[in-house]
Amino acid sequence: MPIHPTAVIHSSAELDPSAEVGPYVIIDGPAKIAAGARIEAHAQIVGRVEIGEGCVIGRAAVIGADPQDIHFKTETDSSVILGPRNVIREHVTIHRGSKPGSATRLGEGNFLMVGAHLAHDVQLGNKNILANACLLAGHIQVGNNTFIGGGAVFHQFIRIGDSCVIQGNGSFGKDIPHFCAAMRTNRITSLNIIGLRRQGFTSEQRAAIKDLFKLLFCSGKNISQALAIAREREWSEPASRLLDFVSAPSKRGICPWRGEVDLED
Known part of the structure; x- marks a missing residue:
């Protein structure tokens, strides 16, 4: 030994x-x-x-x-x-x-x-x-395949999803859903498109995730309204995981979106 x-x-x-x-x-x-x-x-x-x-x-x-x-x-x-x-x-x-x-x-x-x-x-x-x-x-609960930049800080009891990318020196007191890019203070800016490609998500899966993301965060509807519409549709397995995550937030709530509507793939 x-x-x-x-x-x-x-x-x-x-x-x-x-x-x-x-x-x-x-x-x-x-x-x-x-x-x-x-x-x-x-x-x-x-x-x-x-x-x-x-x-x-x-x-x-x-x-x-x-x-x-x-x-x-x-x-x-x-x-x-x-x-x-x-x-x-x-x-x-x-x-x-x-x-x-x-x-x-x-x-x-x-x-x-x-x-x-x-x-x-x-x-x-x-x-x-x-x-x-x-x-x-x-x-705090963290999923899989997520990257967190240096010096980022996180409040107790929040959740961080799968395949996220989080900017260094950010500060977060709300949940960060699956597949999201987050920065500054409690700010979702877009999807982690590059990360999803690198992790082997198909173009069809990425398209479904993008459609759901736009509905939940970029449609002008509040989360409850967007969730009601989203539940009427069929989604791929990864998109369904994103829907489930947003449907069951922690007591801290979900980080809001503050970014561009167009999401390049």
């Missing part, structure tokens, strides 16, 4: 023989480190943390620390769960769940760049990219 002699590892931790642990790493608690995982120098794994196969935990990252919640009780039995092949770069912080039995959870194949932060109870899907210094507050 390639463990550096300066690493400090709790007796209750379970490490696969192929896991690598670098200099001055601290694993403090009943962590589970799967095959092929690599924990780089000065990283800290705190408490009940599961790190999936092939994950990389960067230098000085802290995974599993207590939530930044003034009401949190340190004896709470909660966790962080990372699926396989997540890359967590330097100085990233991921806090554990805030309630007994809860978990902050990542799917597979996510890439969190330097200094990103996931607060307690965040649910991150698969193959998302969070650039440097993104800050996600508690209980």
Whole structure:
């Protein structure tokens, strides 16, 4: 087992023989480190943390620390769960769940760049990219294949959909639906057309998504009116997911559209 002699590892931790642990790493608690995982120098794994196969935990990252919640009780039995092949770069912080039995959870194949932060109870899907210094507050849900630019910040309890692209330094306190481009403060500007093409959406699927987007956000109708009209039509599976997302917003509501009506493909 390639463990550096300066690493400090709790007796209750379970490490696969192929896991690598670098200099001055601290694993403090009943962590589970799967095959092929690599924990780089000065990283800290705190408490009940599961790190999936092939994950990389960067230098000085802290995974599993207590939530930044003034009401949190340190004896709470909660966790962080990372699926396989997540890359967590330097100085990233991921806090554990805030309630007994809860978990902050990542799917597979996510890439969190330097200094990103996931607060307690965040649910991150698969193959998302969070650039440097993104800050996600508690209980945020993120879908799959979404890119978030550096320094963007997000209010607790909101939802971010699949295949979105979000401008760096933006600030968001409302839901960002599937497939949308968002920027500045709570502003949807268009669809993520380039991202949809790169992710293999067909021209027919993109056309249906575009038609629904125009109806929901660019028709001059309020959301309730637009949803009523949209439900009378048949939609492709991706467009139906967008319809379902907008139909069931969080308490924070949906970001409004402020962009151009014409959406180039």
